[in-house]
Amino acid sequence: SVTWTTDQSGRPCVYTMGSPINNRALFPCQEPPVALSTWQASVRTAAGFVVLMSGENSAEPVQLQEGILSWYYYVTMPMPASTFTVAVGCWQEVKQQSFTAAIQTNTKFSLPSSQADFSPHIIFLSQSVLPGGSHLCGTRLCHEIAHAWFGLAIGARDWTEEWISEGFATFLEDIFWARTQQLSQDEVKGQRELKALLRWRRLRDEVQNSEEELQILRPKKESTGELSESGASVVKHGLKAEKIFMQVHYLKGYFLLRSLARTIGE
Numbered sequence: 001s002v003t004w005t006t007d008q009s010g011r012p013c014v015y016t017m018g019s020p021i022n023n024r025a026l027f028p029c030q031e032p033p034v035a036l037s038t039w040q041a042s043v044r045t046a047a048g049f050v051v052l053m054s055g056e057n058s059a060e061p062v063q064l065q066e067g068i069l070s071w072y073y074y075v076t077m078p079m080p081a082s083t084f085t086v087a088v089g090c091w092q093e094v095k096q097q098s099f100t101a102a103i104q105t106n107t108k109f110s111l112p113s114s115q116a117d118f119s120p121h122i123i124f125l126s127q128s129v130l131p132g133g134s135h136l137c138g139t140r141l142c143h144e145i146a147h148a149w150f151g152l153a154i155g156a157r158d159w160t161e162e163w164i165s166e167g168f169a170t171f172l173e174d175i176f177w178a179r180t181q182q183l184s185q186d187e188v189k190g191q192r193e194l195k196a197l198l199r200w201r202r203l204r205d206e207v208q209n210s211e212e213e214l215q216i217l218r219p220k221k222e223s224t225g226e227l228s229e230s231g232a233s234v235v236k237h238g239l240k241a242e243k244i245f246m247q248v249h250y251l252k253g254y255f256l257l258r259s260l261a262r263t264i265g266e
């Protein structure tokens with residue numbers, strides 16, 4: 001789960017993206033979402049490198065000796081081991097710039113705690129979303145920020161119920177993105193209706209063209225969240241290659257919330 005690579009300027013960097021089940025290769029842990037724990041870590045680096053880690057604090061480096069820095073991160077709220085991640089490189093913080101400028105110049109973010117309390121404060125964005133301009137990148141970022149609450153701070157007991165966090169994140173990304181763009185009421189409405197229409201088409205296509213078994217929101221039914229005697233939990237359809245490309249759980253969750261919001265108000 002450790003990726004050693006170089007950044008755009010050819011400088012070395014390393015990051016982990018262990019979610020959902022690869023952090024066991026990094027440190028001894030149990031990874032089902034019901035196994036929660038706190039963590040703390042100190043990482044030493046050569047001066048010039050910045051350590052970003054999921055945690056509640058924004059670490060200030062302490063000099064241990066000439067040319068060696070130490071970075072300390074922690075969480076006090078028990079969280080799944082899958083939410084742990086670390087990224088070490090010559091990162092630069094983007095300050096006092098507009099949202100659009102920030103997303104064009106940096107692929108990694110350390111979010112201020114006011115934006116996403118109790119979240120691990122680190123989001124990985126694929127570079128492939130950057131050429132899409134602020135719209136593609138912005139909505140993606142809004143989706144991931146929504147996961148700071150739905151998916152990280154609170155979440156399903158079982159990974160097979162991904163629709164809960166993905167439905168909320170998909171629903172909220174429109175709301176966050178509309179606020180970020182400071183749209184008028186009419187523009188918000190127009191954009192939301194267009195998105196709903198596109199999502200409806202995508203959902204219809206998937207429902208017509210995928211295995212019915214993969215479309216069920218709660219595939220483990222009454223045994224959802226149950227562990228075996230050994231403590232293992234099985235992610236049903238977790239190894240089906242086509243499953244990770246499917247949006248059906250996101251979209252069914254989104255349309256359920258949209259329907260509820262229309263009935264009882266936001």
Ligand SMILES: [Zn+2]
Pocket residue numbers: 143147165166169
């Ligand atoms: Zn998501």
